[in-house]
Amino acid sequence: MPESGSALSQIRLMDERRMAVEQIQDRPTQLCVAVSGPGHRRGVHQLAGAALLLSACAIPFGWVGLAAPLVLLFLCAIEVTSGWRRGLAYLGAAVVMLLAALGVVPGSERIELLPAYTDASGNLISAGFNPGKAAIATGVLAFMLRRGNWLCGTDLRHVLLAIVIPSLCGLALFGLSPKFAAVILAALLINFLVVAISEEAFFRWILQRGGERLLPAAHWLIALLVTALFTFLHTGWAASAPALIVVAVAGLTYACLWWRTRNFWACVLAHGGINGVHMFLLPYPLPA
Numbered sequence: 001m002p003e004s005g006s007a008l009s010q011i012r013l014m015d016e017r018r019m020a021v022e023q024i025q026d027r028p029t030q031l032c033v034a035v036s037g038p039g040h041r042r043g044v045h046q047l048a049g050a051a052l053l054l055s056a057c058a059i060p061f062g063w064v065g066l067a068a069p070l071v072l073l074f075l076c077a078i079e080v081t082s083g084w085r086r087g088l089a090y091l092g093a094a095v096v097m098l099l100a101a102l103g104v105v106p107g108s109e110r111i112e113l114l115p116a117y118t119d120a121s122g123n124l125i126s127a128g129f130n131p132g133k134a135a136i137a138t139g140v141l142a143f144m145l146r147r148g149n150w151l152c153g154t155d156l157r158h159v160l161l162a163i164v165i166p167s168l169c170g171l172a173l174f175g176l177s178p179k180f181a182a183v184i185l186a187a188l189l190i191n192f193l194v195v196a197i198s199e200e201a202f203f204r205w206i207l208q209r210g211g212e213r214l215l216p217a218a219h220w221l222i223a224l225l226v227t228a229l230f231t232f233l234h235t236g237w238a239a240s241a242p243a244l245i246v247v248a249v250a251g252l253t254y255a256c257l258w259w260r261t262r263n264f265w266a267c268v269l270a271h272g273g274i275n276g277v278h279m280f281l282l283p284y285p286l287p288a
Contacts, residue, residue: 047072047073050072050142051069054068054069054072054138055069057069057138061107061135062107062131063105064105064106064107064108064131065131065135067096067097067099067135067136068138068142069139070092070139071096071135071136071140071143072139072143074093075089075139078093079147086213087210087214090206093206094202094210096136097198097201097202097206098202100132100133100135101130101132101198101199103130103132105132108130108131110129110131111128112126112127113127113128113129113186114127114183115183117179117183117184117187119179121177123177123283124285125183125187127186127187127190128187129190133198133199134194136198136201136202137193137194137198137201140197140198140201141197144265149263149264149265150265151263151265151266152261155261155266158257158266159257159273162253162256162257162270162273163270163273163274163277165249165253166246166253167274167277167281167282169249170246170278170282170286171281171282173245173246174242174246174283174286174287176282177281177283177284178280179280180280184279184280188275191276192272195271196272196275197268200254200267200268200271203226203229203255204226204254204258204267207226207229208222208223208226208258209258211226223256223258226251226255227248227252230247230248231244231251235247239286240288242286242287243286243287243288246286247286250274253274254270254271257270
């Protein structure tokens with residue numbers, strides 16, 4: 001009985017800490033518009049200027065580049081609204097991110113920066129990026145760099161664990177496929193700056209965080225639903241069972257990392273770290 005009581009106390013303490021972190025995260029940033037008061041007009045001007053600057057993404061990327069200012073505006077709206085207005089801001093951000101990332105908007109053709117890496121084992125790694133995801137990442141960076149939510153030293157052990165678990169799962173199911181080339185390093189850098197940031201913004205900051213606010217008592221259900229969507233969008237219906245397992249384990253690991261740390265950058269680091277292990281040590285792409 002004492003052990004059970006101690007365990008329950010630890011769970012309550014963890015929940016209290018997460019709630020405290022969430023309250024800190026909910027404070028509006030300088031970039032967001034104050035609801036009222038003397039800072040309102042200045043906040044409007046700052047936000048309008050930032051959105052106008054981000055609109056320049058339409059020059060290299062076309063229409064899909066406008067996702068950058070839209071993402072910024074919706075993220076700021078989430079921070080300064082409540083109730084159904086906040087719900088609409090979450091929905092708007094999710095729709096913009098999904099349409100841009102899936103290539104529905106004109107100008108979403110993939111941009112290749114270097115010749116792809118190939119070898120006799122069938123590995124194929126390209127140093128390119130999806131312009132839609134690049135626009136999303138730009139808008140998210142503009143928001144997050146002003147907002148903070150920086151990585152804490154105490155979160156690093158959780159990030160390391162989140163990288164190790166899916167990596168071991170992948171090695172157990174697919175075996176080792178080591179490779180190294182300059183193009184892979186370039187692909188990994190692009191992956192961190194574009195893929196990890198844009199995908200974690202969608203799955204963690206919008207879907208999981210928004211779902212937890214809507215159903216605070218069902219955070220595990222939200223984590224599982226977000227993981228299922230993450231797995232489907234990465235594999236589709238035709239993936240092999242081993243590939244589904246590895247992707248699902250990675251998605252659930254990111255979800256658990258968010259639940260434990262409430263830190264966006266921790267999830268980005270884990271996501272990029274796992275993708276790095278995939279590129280350098282596992283078959284790429286995973287056999288379907």
